[in-house]
Amino acid sequence: MKGLLNFMKRIEPDKEKRPVLHTFYDAVFTFFFVPAHVTSGKGVHIRDGMDLKRLMVHVVLALQLCYLFGTYNIGHQHFLAIGEHTGFLEGIHLKLAFGLIQILPIFIVTHIVGLGIEIIYAAKRGHGVEEGFLVTGALIPLIMPPDIPLWILAVAVAFAVVFGKEAFGGTGMNVLNIALLARAFVFFAYPTTISGDEVWVAGLSDTDAGSAVAYGWAHLNLFNPLFESLGWSTFDASATVVDGFTGATPLALAAKGGWDAVTEVYSPAAMWWGTIPGSVGETMKPFIIVGALFLAFTKVASWRVMVGMTLGTIFTGLLLNAWGATPFMEVPWYYQLYMGGFWFAMAFMATDPVTAASTNVGKWIYGFFIGFFGMVIRVLNPAYPEGWMLAILFMNVWASLIDYVVLQRNINRRMARTAANA
Template sequence: MIAIRQPWQVTFAVTLALLPPVLTMLDRNGNAALRVLVTALVVSLIWELIFTRARRQPPSWHGIATALIVSVMAPTDLPLWHLALALSFGIVIGEQVFGGRGFGFLNAAAVSLAFLIFAFPGTVLPEPGPDLGYATLPGLALLLALGLVFWRVLVALAIGLIAGFAVVNGTAPEPETFLAALFAATFLVADPVASAATQAGRWLYGIVAGLLAAFFSATGLASAVVFAALLAGLVAPLIDDIVIRARTGRRSARG
């Protein structure tokens, strides 16, 4: 595993991993997708520069990654001011108020997309196709090699998704479902900032996210994974606390 220490290195790696999905989105939707992408980049970088200047810190440029994730999942016919407001909320409330990337416990892109759905009820996230899943694979391999995505979370997510579909629909999800969900699973659910920090916690966190995605699947796969990522991220600190307390209790019992 290659060591990644500097914030800009993380941003560069995640941005590189996002390029194939972004290019797939641009090829599919053309100029409509380009306007969303440019707006997302401008808004994200403005907030990044505002907060880093206020804190007198060098920028991490992670706003680029957030903008790319949101632009891939957002509707291309979205009013641009809706996008700007949602991104502003996600970046400021979901990330910057905690001190920036790495200091909070939520994925800024997931917060932005959830805000978009709740604040503007007519907004429907486009359903991801298998082409987006295939485009995610090279970036996923890169992030796994760099330790920026945890395989336990993804495997546990698949387990939770299968169990959830069995309860909700009485059948297992189609293979295309896993492929279509791969982008959001990689960049929202498996985000190391939002997921659990302990090894056992990552298994529990992934299963919880998979179950939630299955239960919300009636709203559409894209929205379901967004809600699952957000809610699982909220309980991730609790999951870690339970794991640590259980581990400490076992050690005390042995002593």
């Protein structure tokens, strides 16, 4: 440990001459070592063991189960489409390898682009790299379709970080959720890559029956020889999409024909356990709930937002059931929770402390209205198959107004007290 410390201190680049390199060095150094800072002597003399790095890494930890399942499910969906290894636990090595080939480039591109911009801006501002992107970078791959073109991803991340965060002053100052902003950018700029029935299953040249699979160098020249040498099954470049395959997500089906249309393709159990096509991280509900409980228990994320949003969703679901004008509205409210990204949005997106309402009362209101608007967009708006992204971004904008009202009530209470005493 001493040796590592001395080594790292020796390679410290010059701060004046190479500010960007020094900022990068500082980020790496503080990743390894908590610096030897002591309290100033004015104010508290001891500090809590909690810091922002620890806070952020706990969100990343809570996401790990989603990563695990998401990666596997990319492969699983692909093999379902071509009718090979259709049992969930069949062809594990192929599914994992396929998932990794899809997710790793997404993860790496996200971090290189996002962290690169962060480091440049941090060097410009002359302070350390703040840890906000640790979480953003972990979230973005999970909310993208598995087949997202990498250059589009890079543009989206760059846009979100520069215009969503750095333009407002960096971590802690942003108005909109960065991860969702990146997704919204793709959604509006390149809608065909993130909506419709064709994008949720990776590795197919097309979704019609008989279309060929699209394998790359890594599948055929890296993993195939490896698996062959081990005597395992390999990627089959001549496989084609089976008859009756639809890449549609449950929500797309529900929008067309209500709950019946959904259950023709997917069973409620499959939806709950996540063996369906969708964005990478959002399909497996129990793992997300585990993550949510972990965050709520450690108080890393606000349980008020989570509960408020769940209540808002259930309330709106009941309201729509009572109205029941279209088949989609008649989908029972509890089955609404089986489809789409509700759980993921509730656990990891709405609870971002910077963009959510900052007062405790405000968090209830903020959460409730995300639930409300998310359901309204999902069910009533024919143009958007899912509502959480837009609902959260919308409420991000309103969060400060909610806080304003809550604070104004506090101010008025105090004024009324003063007036009563006078």
